[in-house]
Amino acid sequence: xxxxxxxxxxxxxxxxxxxxxxxxxxxxxxxxxxxxxxxxxxxxxxxxxxxxxxxxxxxxxxxxxxxxxxxxxxxxxxxxxxxxxxxxxxxxxxxxxxxxxxxxxxxxxxxxxxxxxxxxxxxxxxxxxxxxxxxxxxxxxxxxxxxxxxxxxxxxxxxxxxxxxxxxxxxxxxxxxxxxxxxxxxxxxxxxxxxxxxxxxxxxxxxxxxxxxxxxxxxxxxxx
Numbered sequence: 001x002x003x004x005x006x007x008x009x010x011x012x013x014x015x016x017x018x019x020x021x022x023x024x025x026x027x028x029x030x031x032x033x034x035x036x037x038x039x040x041x042x043x044x045x046x047x048x049x050x051x052x053x054x055x056x057x058x059x060x061x062x063x064x065x066x067x068x069x070x071x072x073x074x075x076x077x078x079x080x081x082x083x084x085x086x087x088x089x090x091x092x093x094x095x096x097x098x099x100x101x102x103x104x105x106x107x108x109x110x111x112x113x114x115x116x117x118x119x120x121x122x123x124x125x126x127x128x129x130x131x132x133x134x135x136x137x138x139x140x141x142x143x144x145x146x147x148x149x150x151x152x153x154x155x156x157x158x159x160x161x162x163x164x165x166x167x168x169x170x171x172x173x174x175x176x177x178x179x180x181x182x183x184x185x186x187x188x189x190x191x192x193x194x195x196x197x198x199x200x201x202x203x204x205x206x207x208x209x210x211x212x213x214x215x216x217x218x219x220x221x222x223x224x
Contacts, residue, residue: 002057002143005064006049006093008032008042023089030091032065032074037095042067050088053079057143060106065093073138075104096138103172105131109144110185118154118187125149129184132163133172140168147185157186 008030011018019029026046033039052058058076065072078092096102113125132145145163152158160173161180173180 002055002061003064004052004055004058004061005066006044006052007066008044008068010068011041011043014041019090023087028088028091030093032067032072032093032095034095035097040067042093044091046088049091050086053088056107060104060141060143062096062138062141063093073098075102075138075141098138101135101137102141103133103135104141105133106142107131107144108184109146111146111148112150116149116152116187118149118152118156121154122189123154123187124190126186126188128157128182128186132160132184134165134169135172135175136169140166142166142169149185149187152185152187154187154189157183159183 011022011029013021014029022029022043023046027043028046028049030042030044031039032042061075063074063076065074073096074093075096076091077094078090080089080091081087082089094102108129108131110125110127113119116123116125119125134142134145136142142165145165147158147163149158159180160171160182163171163184165171171180172178173182
């Protein structure tokens with residue numbers, strides 16, 4: 001289990017102007033909320049957070065936030081990035097309680113794509129979802145959900161209700177009566193092949209129509 005730690009300081013200077021000043025000094029503003037406690041405005045070092053975000057596990061792990069040297073268990077809930085610069089603008093962290101379930105989005109890892117029955121038949125993998133929303137106790141939070149494509153055939157899909165979840169983990173959709181038939185991944189015919197097949201079918205129809213017309217003309221000629 002990977003461990004992630006963030007160091008932050010409380011801040012009382014808030015607002016757009018204050019946030020701009022923080023960013024100019026290579027820091028980012030943030031907020032910590034949840035567990036019925038007052039939301040706190042915080043400041044974090046930009047480069048430290050940016051570096052840790054390079055690890056995919058950071059997004060779906062319990063993080064230790066050292067706020068004014070006091071450790072708090074949190075999860076990442078929202079992150080604002082600059083539209084085109086490699087800069088972070090704001091971060092939202094949520095406090096957790098080890099005995100209370102939390103809702104998180106975790107990534108999906110697809111395995112055996114190249115060995116898949118459908119791919120070997122000429123198909124290509126279509127990733128409909130790249131992550132999934134789950135609910136579980138913090139101690140059961142998985143780093144990712146694994147989906148095996150080995151036996152997935154061409155034209156077939158794997159749906160939400162077919163995912164194999166770790167013990168103690170439930171789909172958010174299942175708890176809220178949402179659509180569990182939604183596809184997660186499928187194997188489809190490459191578009192170029194589909195278009196070629198459609199063209200061949202159209203050409204065959206044209207030839208068949210021409211042949212039928214020729215037969216009709218020949219019959220009319222014989223009758224005359």
